[in-house]
Amino acid sequence: MAIQWFPGHMHLTQKAIGERIKNIDVVIELLDARLPGSSANPLLAQLTAGKPSLKVLNKQDLADPARTTEWLAHYNGLPGTRALALDASVATPAKALVKACFELAPNRGGMVKPMRVLICGIPNVGKSTLINTLTGKRAAKTGDEAGITKLEQRISLADDFYLYDTPGVLWPRIIVARSGYNLAASGAIGRNAFNEEEVALELLDYLKTHYATQLEARYKLSAASALSDEELLDAIGRQRGALQGGKRVNLQKAAEIVIYDFRAAAIGRVTLETPQEFARWLAEGQKLDAKRQIKKDAIELDRQIRFKKIPRPPKPASE
Numbered sequence: 285m286a287i288q289w290f291p292g293h294m295h296l297t298q299k300a301i302g303e304r305i306k307n308i309d310v311v312i313e314l315l316d317a318r319l320p321g322s323s324a325n326p327l328l329a330q331l332t333a334g335k336p337s338l339k340v341l342n343k344q345d346l347a348d349p350a351r352t353t354e355w356l357a358h359y360n361g362l363p364g365t366r367a368l369a370l371d372a373s374v375a376t377p378a379k380a381l382v383k384a385c386f387e388l389a390p391n392r393g394g395m396v397k398p399m400r401v402l403i404c405g406i407p408n409v410g411k412s413t414l415i416n417t418l419t420g421k422r423a424a425k426t427g428d429e430a431g432i433t434k435l436e437q438r439i440s441l442a443d444d445f446y447l448y449d450t451p452g453v454l455w456p457r458i459i460v461a462r463s464g465y466n467l468a469a470s471g472a473i474g475r476n477a478f479n480e481e482e483v484a485l486e487l488l489d490y491l492k493t494h495y496a497t498q499l500e501a502r503y504k505l506s507a508a509s510a511l512s513d514e515e516l517l518d519a520i521g522r523q524r525g526a527l528q529g530g531k532r533v534n535l536q537k538a539a540e541i542v543i544y545d546f547r548a549a550a551i552g553r554v555t556l557e558t559p560q561e562f563a564r565w566l567a568e569g570q571k572l573d574a575k576r577q578i579k580k581d582a583i584e585l586d587r588q589i590r591f592k593k594i595p596r597p598p599k600p601a602s603e
């Protein structure tokens with residue numbers, strides 16, 4: 285089943301960003317380097333259109349370095365887009381962002397025209413951590429769970445440099461099914477909004493194809509790619525002692541282990557999508573969504589006709 289998560293505070297944040305953006309000089313959108321395509325919020329792109337912006341592939345310490353290079357090349361090749369990769373908790377590279385902001389908005393700076401930077405992105409991607417690293421203080425609350433920041437917060441980096449921390453936002457309908465799974469695996473979706481077993485099976489399906497060696501090493505398996513996803517989850521549960529009633533594998537426990545290990549990079553540095561894969565998934569998602577919309581419109585038209593709200597349209601003339 286497709287994963288969706290859009291609690292009330294996200295709706296409010298979306299509105300708040302729409303208001304705030306008028307007085308913002310640079311937008312920093314944090315992406316998760318393990319799922320850059322899936323973690324890019326299409327709503328934010330609309331809300332922040334026209335503002336100088338910087339994409340930061342965060343958590344690069346957990347991602348596959350070769351794929352991070354590919355994603356950076358992809359984004360830096362797009363018109364008007366600049367991207368760099370970071371580990372939000374490491375100070376020196378994070379400070380490069382300050383310089384990048386002045387390059388993007390060179391007319392800002394000084395007490396009369398302070399630099400105003402909005403930091404946005406999906407839940408749990410590291411926005412507040414980045415702000416704390418930049419300020420060198422625990423100015424913003426952080427935590428390893430989606431939805432820690434609930435309200436916008438302004439933090440001064442200097443007298444003429446403000447950072448706005450925002451609550452993580454997703455979008456009302458995730459049309460790429462794989463994005464839903466990848467977002468859940470990364471920790472961007474509230475823990476009650478997805479089924480761990482389903483997410484772990486999807487994760488294993490990808491890992492056995494693209495990161496089989498790492499998977500086999502972590503769980504002492506052989507020929508992981510020859511196993512079905514279910515067999516793989518079962519074998520991992522057995523290997524890790526996630527058993528119930530003596531011999532049966534506790535699949536829920538096994539799924540939690542797989543997700544936990546992925547989040548901690550215990551399976552290795554893994555990235556769940558390449559620019560080409562994501563472009564394909566997006567095109568498929570859009571096609572399915574268009575079909576779904578046509579069906580929905582037809583049902584709505586039929587409903588209106590049945591309740592005699594509008595006349596039935598004439599049949600097309602036969603040739």
Ligand SMILES: Nc1nc2c(ncn2[C@@H]2O[C@H](COP(=O)(O)OP(=O)(O)OP(=O)(O)O)[C@@H](O)[C@H]2O)c(=O)[nH]1
Pocket residue numbers: 342343344345346370371372373405406407408409410411412413414425426427428429430431432433434450451452453
């Ligand atoms: N390994 C690693 N962990 C990170 C990085 N950046 C943040 N984290 C961790 O990710 C978790 C979420 O960080 P936050 O800064 O609270 O994320 P946020 O984007 O503010 O989240 P919300 O406020 O819930 O939207 C914390 O456990 C951080 O320690 C990074 O670059 N690498």
Ligand SMILES: [Mg+2]
Pocket residue numbers: 411412413425426432433449450451452
């Ligand atoms: Mg936060």
